Amino acid sequence: MTTTPVATPHAGVGGVRQAFSDGLVIGWRNLKRIPRIPELAIFAIIQSIMFVLLFAFVFGGAIPLPGYTDPNAYREYLLPGVFGQTIAFASATTAIGMTDDMAKGIIDRFRSLPMARSAVLTGRSFADVIYNAGILIVLMISGWFVGWTVRTDVLQFAIGVGLLLLFAFAMSWIGIWLGLSVPSVEVGQQVSFVVIFPITFISNAFVPIQTMPSWLQPFAEWNPVSTLTASVRTLWGNPHPFATNNFPSQQPILVTLLWVAVILAVFVPLGVRKYRSVSR
Numbered sequence: 001m002t003t004t005p006v007a008t009p010h011a012g013v014g015g016v017r018q019a020f021s022d023g024l025v026i027g028w029r030n031l032k033r034i035p036r037i038p039e040l041a042i043f044a045i046i047q048s049i050m051f052v053l054l055f056a057f058v059f060g061g062a063i064p065l066p067g068y069t070d071p072n073a074y075r076e077y078l079l080p081g082v083f084g085q086t087i088a089f090a091s092a093t094t095a096i097g098m099t100d101d102m103a104k105g106i107i108d109r110f111r112s113l114p115m116a117r118s119a120v121l122t123g124r125s126f127a128d129v130i131y132n133a134g135i136l137i138v139l140m141i142s143g144w145f146v147g148w149t150v151r152t153d154v155l156q157f158a159i160g161v162g163l164l165l166l167f168a169f170a171m172s173w174i175g176i177w178l179g180l181s182v183p184s185v186e187v188g189q190q191v192s193f194v195v196i197f198p199i200t201f202i203s204n205a206f207v208p209i210q211t212m213p214s215w216l217q218p219f220a221e222w223n224p225v226s227t228l229t230a231s232v233r234t235l236w237g238n239p240h241p242f243a244t245n246n247f248p249s250q251q252p253i254l255v256t257l258l259w260v261a262v263i264l265a266v267f268v269p270l271g272v273r274k275y276r277s278v279s280r
Contacts, residue, residue: 019116029123030097034131041134051085056147063208072148073239077233084164084232085205087165088200089192094125095174097175120275156236166260174195199223202220204220205229230249
């Protein structure tokens with residue numbers, strides 16, 4: 001009598017719980033690179049402080065806010081924009097990291113292991129959200145020293161931080177797709193900045209939308225960085241005197257959440273498909 005052998009699945013490839021566990025392992029692996037390469041954190045912190053100081057003192061007295069006589073008013077208006085810009089650039093950090101892993105053959109090694117395929121991508125996105133949370137802390141401390149403050153309660157402050165990190169999570173999936181689509185770290189860096197720079201500067205992060213050409217204003221008002229910045233200003237009680245009566249300005253939190261949903265709905269499948277098909 002012969003029996004047909006039953007194939008047993010490899011450990012680590014099945015189930016949501018296992019996928020989550022594998023994702024945490026990969027995320028921890030990505031976070032452990034920070035103390036091993038301290039220059040990553042050091043220069044990120046220096047860059048964050050420079051952004052705050054340069055924008056606060058270079059633009060600080062250039063744009064008067066209607067209805068505000070406090071010289072720190074523009075800095076309070078500005079800092080949420082700096083936070084939004086930094087979070088938008090989370091995709092560039094992710095793209096560079098993914099491209100670097102691809103170039104070094106680490107992704108191929110992961111693909112050969114008995115682990116959930118999604119773990120490499122979710123682990124990267126989780127790690128980059130935590131990394132950006134650390135950058136936000138540095139930005140907020142620097143902003144406090146130049147005059148920024150939160151004028152609402154702890155709950156609204158926490159909601160604002162959560163919205164920023166949720167947006168960072170969504171942007172990281174754009175970075176995952178970009179990182180898997182370009183041939184080198186240099187190209188990944190250039191493409192990321194080309195894509196993100198227009199989004200961050202054609203927005204209400206630093207200047208009123210009303211100062212832009214009329215044909216550009218609708219794009220700037222619906223821009224996810226604009227709605228994210230307006231949401232944080234509203235939640236934290238920071239000046240927002242240039243808001244219009246249009247839907248994105250009146251419901252910025254809702255529009256930001258819709259943008260997060262759209263970005264994830266588009267780029268999570270694209271990233272997963274690219275990861276499955278890429279072979280380098």
